Amino acid sequence: MNVTSKARLKIKNKTIELPVVEGSEEQFGLDISRLKADGGCTTYDNGFANTSSCMSSITYVDGEKGICRHRGYDIVDLAENCMFVEVAYLLVHGQLPTAQELNRFSRYLNQHSMIHENMHHFFSGYPADSHPMGILASMVTSLSSFYPLLSHKDPNFDITAARLISKVRTIAAFSYKKSQGEPVVYPRHDLSYCANFLNMMFSSPVACYDINPDIVTLLNKLLILHVDHGQNCSATAVRLVASARANLYASISAGICALWGPLHGGANQAVIEMLNKIKNDGRNIHKYIQKAKDKKDDFRLMGFGHAVYKNYDPRARVCKRLCDEFLPKLGIVDPLLDIALELERIALEDEFFISRKLYPNVDFYTGILYRAIGIPTNMLTVMFALGRLPGWIAQWNEGVESSTKIYRPRQIYIGPKKRAFIPIDKRKKERAHRNIH
Numbered sequence: 001m002n003v004t005s006k007a008r009l010k011i012k013n014k015t016i017e018l019p020v021v022e023g024s025e026e027q028f029g030l031d032i033s034r035l036k037a038d039g040g041c042t043t044y045d046n047g048f049a050n051t052s053s054c055m056s057s058i059t060y061v062d063g064e065k066g067i068c069r070h071r072g073y074d075i076v077d078l079a080e081n082c083m084f085v086e087v088a089y090l091l092v093h094g095q096l097p098t099a100q101e102l103n104r105f106s107r108y109l110n111q112h113s114m115i116h117e118n119m120h121h122f123f124s125g126y127p128a129d130s131h132p133m134g135i136l137a138s139m140v141t142s143l144s145s146f147y148p149l150l151s152h153k154d155p156n157f158d159i160t161a162a163r164l165i166s167k168v169r170t171i172a173a174f175s176y177k178k179s180q181g182e183p184v185v186y187p188r189h190d191l192s193y194c195a196n197f198l199n200m201m202f203s204s205p206v207a208c209y210d211i212n213p214d215i216v217t218l219l220n221k222l223l224i225l226h227v228d229h230g231q232n233c234s235a236t237a238v239r240l241v242a243s244a245r246a247n248l249y250a251s252i253s254a255g256i257c258a259l260w261g262p263l264h265g266g267a268n269q270a271v272i273e274m275l276n277k278i279k280n281d282g283r284n285i286h287k288y289i290q291k292a293k294d295k296k297d298d299f300r301l302m303g304f305g306h307a308v309y310k311n312y313d314p315r316a317r318v319c320k321r322l323c324d325e326f327l328p329k330l331g332i333v334d335p336l337l338d339i340a341l342e343l344e345r346i347a348l349e350d351e352f353f354i355s356r357k358l359y360p361n362v363d364f365y366t367g368i369l370y371r372a373i374g375i376p377t378n379m380l381t382v383m384f385a386l387g388r389l390p391g392w393i394a395q396w397n398e399g400v401e402s403s404t405k406i407y408r409p410r411q412i413y414i415g416p417k418k419r420a421f422i423p424i425d426k427r428k429k430e431r432a433h434r435n436i437h
């Protein structure tokens, strides 16, 4: 930890000094870990929006400039030049793989792609309309029963990471097949990571899936664009659960649950639902812009705004470009794309969105791209999870390796002060006395 200077803080009559820590990209933070002991108080930071909960060398995000780098590499360069498996390796190991390392990692992905046959029964127990994110979270927790030995102490974390990345892909495809009432399609050793997933999703005993290299390329890029994003809600959930020394599966499962929320990764599903609603409501875009601005209306423009980016999300910029490039290539004309483009144009000219620095985020265009691949709307957040998995694994590993303290935020208590106990037969009268019904 690099302490560059000290800040002086006066609390009531006491002055205390707080070390100022510096990161590698000129980010500064006040180390307040002794604030309670030395100054008698804690900080209050709703949603931890201004709190750095850890030191991390995985992802750097500059929200003002719209920069996102993984292990020092720009996300745009990675999406342009890499396969998803290479980027997964980068996240987990800290450097891009050599050809030999990539071969080994890919071999592990193949070797560990099947799930235990007994797990197949689990899928049948869910109602047909179950959300695949719920199934995914449960299945990942269940892996701990079938592969209990996995831990970061495994001398070969490569295998642990590859096993999880590979099996989660299989689980995702199986949950889709089960929801369709179709037999599952097993992974194949001769296919690349993305081609394998597409084949498991769309092939059937009666019809082979013709693997389109353009779709494979697009899927690779989409997964890379989701690979990590610093201490967001799901990564924090992973690290929080890991801080109690819970196992990898339990921690990742917590991340999946956090991601499911519509303010986080669930936004990609919500965007498509919103665009469909606008389409079916006479394409009345202005009405929905007005709703988003109306403080009395709960409606928000899904896929817009970001807790960190106060500029165009670089991932959204790539996705918008991918729509231009790949939809014509795949011969797809999606009416939702026109609505999304028009929605963006109107919002970015509106003072409400300009003054609040609300721009499209990663989820705004990804649903349209996944639709072009053939992914159904309720699987969109599962696709986000597939992409994010290497990031979660890296976050888990970093947290565990750094022997992080157990996450235990404080609170400012605002409940009742100490009061006398009331026996049950006197409570009604006491409430009436206080006018509480």
Ligand code: CMC
Pocket (backbone or CB within 6 Å): 232, 262, 263, 264, 265, 266, 267, 292, 293, 299, 300, 301, 302, 303, 304, 305, 306, 307, 308, 356, 358, 361, 362, 363
């Ligand atoms: N539509 C309309 N108004 C918005 C939106 C939106 N999408 N986002 C923020 N605002 C307004 C909000 O009402 C508030 O206005 P005011 O200052 O007048 O009260 C102001 O902008 C700041 O909002 P906030 O909720 O304090 O901002 P935040 O940084 O805490 O929230 C966010 C970030 C992503 C939760 C929020 O922008 C949002 O709800 N967006 C829609 C959901 C979404 O697209 N989520 C995906 C996020 S990116 C990928 C990911 O994390 O998985």
